[in-house]
Amino acid sequence: MSKYNVVRNTKYDYTGQSYSSIYPNLHRYPATMIPQIGIDILKEFNISSGSMLDPYCGSGTSFICGLECGIKKMSGFDINPLAVLIAKAKFTKINIKEIENEYQKLRNNVFDIMKNEKILKKIIIPKITNIYFWFSETVVKNLSVIKYCIDELENEKIKNMFLVPFSETVRECSYTRNNEFKLYRMKPEEIHNFNPDVLSFYFKKLNDAIQCYKLYYSPKLLNDTSVKIHSKPFQKDKNGYDLVLTSPPYGDSRTTVAYGQFSTLSNEWLGINNARKIDSM
Secondary structure (H helix, E strand, O other), rough: OOOOHHHOOOOOOOOOOOHHHHOOOOOOOOOOOOOHHHHHHHHHHHOOOOOEEEEEOOOOOOHHHHOOOOEEEEEEEEOOOHHHHHHHHHHOOOOOOHHHHHHHHHHHHHHHHHHOOHHHHHHOOOOOHHHHHHOHHHHHHEEEEEEEEHHOOOOOOHHHHHHHHHHHHHHHHHHHHHHOOOOOOOOOHHOOOOOOOOHHHHHHHHHHHHHHHHHHHHOOOOOEEEEEEEEEOOOOOOOOOOEEEEOOOOOOOOEEEOOHHHHHHHHHHOOOOOOHHHOOO
């Protein structure tokens, strides 16, 4: 039987580095490939053009790698609507001035409604499984107002951008244990002392997301850049692709990464009907 020597290539260790070492992320997501890996692989093979596919694109790390290396045409697929939302927000070109104007309008609308009892009573609370198991009544009211105001936006691209920090707010202001990806409730004594300022948290997250998009993503999205992201399993394109760059999903939540559990509350607040079936899918 032949023996092989194993040689460790320390170039791919990335010790001390993280996702945000080169690109701050708009939203946490489980088991993301750090962009440094894909960038170095593309450079090692001297790839800087052609059409690229990621059939399990998640929140879009592969597209960062493509943009950094000059690739202009990219496509991705994922069955988790939250992942697709995050990726679309990152890689859709939007006018920064329009985003900033809509930010101010949204902020004004939210605080105006919070002071108007008549409108507050008309706002419908979304159908969330065991909603008061995961959220306090105050948090539910505030989240419902924010979601109502976001839904009123006419520009779908800006709406997607504003929904990303809303998703983060949903998770951070819930009774979930936020230091892990699986869906576990806080201990009773932690819940007793938990009183998040939903509105302040959301608008800080939104402002951070806008600045991140403005500084890191928007400048890379040139007029001839095309990043198409689909919320469904991979489907072949008649024209094919020149390369595939992907980090495949790591199994289901029973054994490895809980993509669905991590996304469940966000997806339900976003109106996704099969939010609790993502892992089994």
